[in-house]
Amino acid sequence: MIKNTLLALLFLISITSNAQKFEGLAETPPLGWNSWNTFGTDINEKLVMEIADKFEELGFKDAGYEYIVLDDGWMAKERDANGNLVADPVKFPSGMKALADYIHSKGLKFGLYNCAGYTTCAGYPGSRGYEYQDARSYASWDVDYLKYDWCNTPKLNAEGAYMTMRDALKTAGRPIVFSICEWGDNKPWEWAEDVGHLWRVTGDIINCWDCEVGHGSWSSSGVWKIINMRKNIRKAAGPGHWNDLDMMEVGNGMTDAEDRTHFAMWSMLASPLIMGNDLRTASKETIKTLTNKEVIAVNQDKLGIQGFRFSNENNIEIWIKPLDNDAWALTFVNMSDKPIQLDYDWEKHNIGDDLNGKYVDMKKTKFTIRDLFNHKDLGDTSKHLKSVIESHDVLMVKLDKKN
């Protein structure tokens, strides 16, 4: 009897210990690079090793970028005779473990992609029915991050499918960041906090300011379409679980000003910062934007609060993000196609965040102002903030409480 009870208890413990994601893996939004936006399925091990080298050479690693993630197209079209996934032997002749070793030798982490469906979006073997086996492969290759897509999943329940993969990863035993990619179709911000570490909130991004490009049954969205697509989901974001606005398009064809705005907004919104450009050919300005540590610090703030639109008047949007130590980040965005002279009277605009119960009487409390893109101190909030903001550009500032 006692033996049976003990066995039942052990069984229960083993079930409950599996029904959890790995904790502590993404206490701040993940920073990294993903192959898809620039290379699609045209990827190979030489490219990935060169990208890893650039992480070191160009200061990305030093700025905090960590994950190098291979998206769709890394696999052979068929599993092996035992049902195991295999790396494409032409693109990745040394195999995934060797690539992981190379990336780890640089002090970086390695990510792979697969899909909850029978096949991936680009038609490679999906994980449906092979979840535990695939999780064991990832663990044996020392993978640190899995992006898990949602193509070819007829009649599958999303929450269940993502929980299955979460449990498979947990059972395989290697801590792996779990990146849910079902495009927001099933509202993961309502159920995924215990399932994944980040979840896409929209369909695919495209490299434009505010366009939408149709592809038949689905469409890709520009930066502002994505920002404006979901309402009231900021409460779902926090340490360990993030709203993912998709891999970035910085350096992929927008103007430098638009790239700055894109980067500032992903930082304000506490989105993972996953670069999607070719680091080997990135311009000086692109590198400068992507490695801006003062902006990245806003994204990585330990409170993990997603920012929000504070006001939208006369073509200037103002976004706010509460930060640790009673500091605030504010981003002024010029939405118009002409430069705007900003003349901002702090005392007329008390700032606050209802969701987090934070309010500031701007007449009583004074802050120093730091311009995060130009790395300059701009005085304090007792005076108007005056600055010319170019078209589609930002003035992003951090306010620190004055003693």
Ligand code: GLA
């Ligand atoms: C989907 C995802 C993209 C990318 C492709 C790969 O469209 O949303 O981010 O992973 O699949 O096929």
